[in-house]
Amino acid sequence: MICIPFNRPYVVGKELSYVAQAQANGHLAGDGPFTRQCHLWLERHAGGGKALLTHSCTAALEMAAILAGIEPGDEIIVPSYTFVSTANAFVLRGAVPVFVDIRADSLNLDERLIEAAVTPRTRAVVPVHYAGVGCEMDTILEIAQRFSLLVIEDAAQGIMSTYRGRPLGSFGHLGAFSFHETKNIVSGEGGALLINDRTLAARAEIIREKGTNRSQFFRGQVDKYTWVDVGSSFLPGEMVAAYLAAQLEHADTITSSRLGLWDRYHAAFEALEKEGRLRRPIVAEGCKHNAHMYYLLLADLQERTAFIEHMREREVQCVFHYVPLHSSPHGRRVGRASGATPVTDDVTDRLVRLPLWVGLEAHLDRVIETALQFFRTRG
C-alpha cells in the first residue's frame, strides 16, 4: 500500500527545459525574459494590475507593508485564522495587527466585524481568500473607502479564482500570491505582488530592487542607478521564474484537474453532511474557486485527532490548519483581538484538510473510502 501524501507538487513537464533555457540565456539574476513572461501572464490573468515576481507571498506582503507606508503603531485589520505572514509582514514595520473573527460559512475575514475594529490608527485591511474562495470584497472595499484604508489582498491561495467574475488579487490596492510548493501553481518557493493602484507601481519596483532605481536604468529612463528609497532584494532569479513560466502555461488544466478532485470529495461527503456528521466547504454564489483545498469540519478536537490518526494508520496523510494568531505567543505580544473570535476558536479545533494534488485521481477512491470507513466505525 503506497503512502498518500497530503501534497505532491505537480510537474507539468517543461520546467527543467525552461530552467536549462534560462541558463543558456546567460541571464540568471532576476528580471530576465522568463520573469517578463510570468509578469505578462499575471497581468493578463490576474486582473491587469502591474505584476512583480517575488521570492514568496511573504516577501510580496512585506513589500506591500512598505508600499502602504506602515509606521510603528499603525494598525492593520487581519483575520486571526490565517498564516503567520499575513500579520508578520506588517509587524516587521512596527504595525499592530488587530485580529478579527472569520465568517462561519467561508472561513474568510468577517466583513461585518471590520467597522468595529477601525480606530484612528488603522491603515489597512488585509483580507485572506481562504482555500481560494473569495472574501466579500464588495463590502470590504466599501468600508475601506469610507475609512480611507488600503486593501491588501492575501491571495496566497487564490490564483485562478474569481469573485463576481473578477480574479482574486485584483480588488485591493495590492494583492499577493504564493507559488510555494503547496499551492496550485508552484516554483518551489515563489510569489508575486500585484499592484492594482498604479500610483504605487514606480515605488514598488524600487523597493523590490534594494531601494534603487535599477529597473528605470535598464529601461533607459535614467542614466545611472542609485539608492533612492528603502528596499530589499525581493526578486527571484531567472531559474525560479523559468520553472514558474512552465507551470503558468498549464494553469487552466491544473485548475480543472483540481476541481475534478474537489467535486468528487464534495459528492462523497454529501450524505454525511445531511446526517449532521460533518460540514463540507461552502462556496458562496458569485465565487468561482480554484480547488486549492478540500477540508472537512468534524465534531470536535477529539474526533479530528482520531480521524487524522485513522487516516495515518492507513497511510493517508491529512493535516489540520492554522493555530489562531490572536492567541499565538507572538500574536499576543504584538497584536490584539477586536471582540470575540468564537468561529476562529471553534474551527481551529475541527478543521481537517484532505490530500488534493494533480495525480491523486488514481488514489482518490482509496482516500474517500478510508475516510468514510472512519465515520462508519464510529456509528
Ligand SMILES: Cc1ncc(COP(=O)(O)O)c(C=O)c1O
Ligand atoms: C494565507 C497565506 N498567506 C501567506 C502565505 C505565505 O506564502 P509563502 O510561503 O509563499 O511565503 C501562505 C502560505 O501558506 C498562506 O496560506
